[in-house]
Amino acid sequence: MTAADTLVETAPGYRPGRTLPLRVELIRQLRRRRTMVMFAVLAALPFVLVAAFALAGGPGGGDERATLMDAATNSGGNFTAMTLFASAGFLLVVPVALFCGDTVASEAGWSSLRYLLAAPVPRARLLASKLAVALGLSAAAFVMLPLIALAVGTVAYGWGPLELPTGGALPAGDVLPRLAMVVAYLFVSQLVTAALAFWLSTRTDAPLGAVGGAVGLTILGNVLDAVTALGGWRDVLPAHWAYAWVDALQPQLEWGGMVKGAAVSVSYALVLFGFAFRGFARKDIVS
Structure with a gap:
């Protein structure tokens, strides 16, 4: 008989599904300094880029990346596409690894994980709540950056058609739907990083190890x-498939x-999430 079974018998008011509500976990994570700093950095990036273009007198270059830069100041849509292209390779990886890799490991590092489980919060419920909030914060970061950039x-730079690297342009009316597709794909493509960070977070008491491990393995993949x-x-x-979203910016x-790319990312993510829940259910929690 488990501790939860005993509590169900001895405490009529106990409901496993009501422990650690998402609202409580979300408020806890939003109040953390690393969350505020990460969102502040992402919010500041578009302003930094605009200032950089103003100081430099405009973008320029000669390769594919530079072609996107050349058109960055032509419209708000072009500026947003350039911002996503510049940040997709690394910057957007960091919030996913941070939110998903720090969430469980930090509790263990603070020696508060065992007290959460003794509350008692079922282990699957604990992981599900923390994973849902971590993915929610990651999605918020992915949405916030292009919204502010736009x-x-x-x-x-004004509003107008989105000029494409391959030539031609998307009509102004198609810009928002296409950018929404880009953001959605970017988030799905980072699910593998989220799952890797989350799995590592259940295996170590060091948040830096989980976050750094996920970022490092992502770089290794590149x-x-x-x-x-x-x-x-x-x-x-x-x-x-990290830049397969460029296909959404074609005529x-x-x-x-x-x-x-989405199939590969989701497949890896499901396996790693499964490892996280299975391993944590059997783990001896001493922190």
Whole structure:
């Protein structure tokens, strides 16, 4: 008989599903300094980019990335697309790894995890609440950055068609739906990082180890994807599809790359989330 079973028998008012409500966990995480700092950094980025363009006299360059930069000041939509392109490779990885990798490990590091479980909060309920809030905060970060970039870019450069790196332009009326697709895909593509960070968070008492491990392995995936000798093996790397969202910024919308990338990311994420819940259910909690 488990402790929860005993409590159900001895405490009529006890309801496992009402322990650690999402609202309580969300407020706890929002009040943490790392949450406020992370959102402040993301909110400041568009302003920093606008100031950089103003000081430099405008963007410029010659490769594909520079082509996006060349059009960055043409409209608010172009500025938003450039901001996402510049931040997708690393900056947007950090909040996902931070929110998902710090959530359980920090409780263990503070020696408060065992007290939460003694409250008693069922282990699956604890992980589900923390994972839901961590993913919610990550999604909020992914939505906040382009919204602020769009507002700042529109004020600074006006509203108009989105000029494409491959030539041509998207009509102004299609800009918002296409950017929404880009943001949705970026979030789905980072689910593997979220799952990796969350799994590591259940395995260690050091938040930095979980967060750093997830970021480090994500960077390793990017390095492996650059090794062309791997050939078709790169297709199973989430990093290989990291920029498949560019297909959403074509005159004719293409889904192939985004569907494959989402499938790879979700598949890895489900396995890693399963490892996290299974391992935590059997873990001896001493912190």
